[in-house]
Amino acid sequence: MRVAVIGDGMKSLVTAGLMASVGNQVIVFNSTNTDCELLMEPGLANLLTEQHSSGRLNYLSEIVECELDIIIITDVSPIESYAQFKMELKNSVINGATFVILTPSFIGESEQLELEINEISNSAKVCCVPLLIREGKAISDFSRPDRIILGCDDAQVLTKVRELFYPFNRVTDVIKVVKTREAEFSCFAGNAMLATRLSFMNEMANLAERSHVDIDIVRECIGSDPRIGRDYLYPGCGYGGKALAENVERVARELRLRSDDLGLLDVVTKINDRQKDLLFRKIWSFFATELKGKTIAIWGGSFKPDSSNIDRAPAIVLIDALLAQSANVVVYDPSANEKIKHHYSNNQRFRIAPSAYAALESADVLAICTEWREFWSPDFDKIAESLNYKAIFDGRNLYSPDLLRKYQIRYFGIGKGEVI
């Protein structure tokens, strides 16, 4: 098929690369922005190079007139998109093309886009396929999805879109066909559910701390209950990233418009905001409010491992809070170092370190914000030796308090370890 992908983010590149890899002729619009950061996604750079040299993947900086079967829209915020679309598509040949929204922005977006585009072309149809594409796992998420929610309001178009996703749906049929509104709603509700689970567990972690219980034991116990399941039960120093927070906020906003909303999702967000501040509060108490001149080493700056994205990352909240108290901060992140360095380029008390252990040199304590694999089993002797105050504030509950006691390192986790 002749496929165009409109969008600037990592998802649009993954989509374009994989769509080309299964034989489609693909054009990426708008994406002159194939910057290094997007290409950090594991496997993406190779994929794009291969597909580009095969001739099936091409980049164009503006929307041109060409015949297309499918136009995939992703990572485009609706506000900028619609006005621009109408401008740009006016003279383009889009008759017969089907639009597929991968990252919906509101409930009813597909219907609205269809109306808007039909002011230009009567035959356009819009579907919504909110695929789960996670940073760090984007290629496998896209090529071997657990499910494909296919939101479509037109039977003819359904056949075409099914065909588009056929190469990624071969082992077992994981396509679930629903209406476009239902697909959009499911996307937001799913995110809201995950955020709620995380915030719920964080609330439990707080309680566990005060009840002298290790939350990880509780997590294992309740996770073994099939009604609950094990995923998204990890307490920590808050979830970051754009998608989850924005989607939760979207549902929260819709709910707020209802007169009987009790604010569940507002609380979910508030809990998450508090979690992001939690490591700071522990460090503040540890130093009895005297943070001026103290040096805090931080491992992990990206909002999750295998990503260099620092959008809404807990580490940023922690760094801001520490710098505001005139503490010194040294950060090491396996892939986000440059980005964090740029973010704090004007601050004299901030620096980044080239390695995890370099960050510990002359540091007073260590805080962990991202569960990168290389932090899972560090050299604790080295840590104990480097830190002036042998203490770890672990926002991702990576270690066992018993183990660290052997190294005489004080350990403060989220719902485990020492209480402060």
Place this chain on the structure above:
Amino acid sequence: MNATEAKTWNKLQKHLDDELANVRIEELNKCDKRSDLLSFNFDQLLVDFSKQKVNSNTMQLLFELGEELNLTNAIKNLASGDKVNTTENRPALHSALRLNPNDSLVLDGDDINRHVQIELARMSKVVDDITTGNWRGYSGKPITDVVNLGVGGSDLGPLLVCEALDEFKEAHSNPVDVHFASTMDGSQVSLLFERLNPETTLFVIVSKSFTTIDTLSNAASAKAWLLNAFQDESIIIKQHFIGISVSESKMEKWGIHPEHQLKLWDWVGGRFSLWSAVGLTIALKIGMANFRRLLNGANKLDQHFFSTDINQNIPVILGLLGIWNTNFLNIKAQAILPYDARLKYFPDYLTQLEMESNGKSVTLQGERISFDTCPILWGEVGPNAQHAFYQLLHQGTRKVACDFIAPVNRFSTITSEHEKSLHNQHLLTIANCFAQSRALMVGGSSAVDGGGSSELKNHKFYPGDQSSTTILIPELTPYSLGQLIALYEHKVFVMATIWGINPFDQWGVELGKLMANDTLRELNLDSMTMCFDASTNYLMNYVKSNFATFKGVEEDK
């Protein structure tokens, strides 16, 4: 010179007797040009005196009285920092608190505006720390609630402005709620202790002398409440208390961290101090930029007061008419009637400003005076007062001068039905404001068709002829509120100058404080109290013997 010894004083008396004694205000208003004579505009502020019992001769004579009693000079001395507060030997420079940052005012060789601007910058830093969430409580949580502990001028000004400008609340990244506790009985703080979280509550102790027992007793209870939650006293004091005072040594002795001490100067009276760091709660609520707008509004009015001829000077005219009403028309009461519920604390604020300033009976030279000074001043939001004490204004036996205050614009953005309805409420309110001042002036009868018995007709009769001033602000903003407050501050000074009294001291509040010390000591003794007068002894012993008894009764319920 004693006011009554001024030649113009007698002329005014004669003028009243000859020209106005038997003239009703209503008749004076039959002249179309009256507003030319008696309405004054300044910077969108309109002050209309046309419902006062005056004509052009009265005004002329009042200005002459001002000249004869050196009013122009007095204003100049106030502005330049002369020691106009003679009993305490200091200037009264509240106007210096709102100078433009680049102005200078040299006092004893020192540019005091430099100090003022430094303190404002320090205050701004505190506001910034709190509203960004960087000011943390003992447990590391950002502050969510700030409680102003102060009384009198350390309470009423910030309270007035915070309530009035609620719509100007700034959307800070860490918004805080502000609260006020002033009463020594502890009822207000104890209520706050119930509602607030000690981890996230910050107390601002505001006391010019830092010895005010009301405030310090509330602060002591606040400290005890915090210590109950977290036992490290030095952390509690450092993270949960700010001090605002003239006395650095007393703040230090209390334990206030040096960086958390905001300074006042002895040349600012408490009731004139909201423009300084005393206004911290205001700035926390509406932001520093709006706080600056408040200062700018007041500064604009200062410039008008300090530089305008007295016959066009609005605070001067407001004050001179106050003298006319009090001393010539023999009106002993002044009602403040804002037709805007946001100004609900304005009457309370003026009660202190005017009565504490001008409730005096001794001249600057220390001589007793024989004429009336400050009238009894009180007030209430106008539309509510219509259902409370307006009966007395309309049909009571007393003369009361009234100040009607209203915004021209309110709810003027109309994008929905309810906003349209609110705007209609505003029109209704303005209509009531004007109808009441007119009814108080013209009086008459509400008996329809002259019906009813003659007895009932009397009940429905309104004598009218009550004097009033109407003040219209364009809309209620930080700027216009600054102007309005400064207008009254200067009015107070004008009246004090004519009366020859010192508006900047308040010795009248001292005696009771002294006696309270002995009374408390005696109340703590188990033995019968015999050392006071019979009345007080009886009350003391009644309380002592019933401490336990009444407590038991309460528990039985």
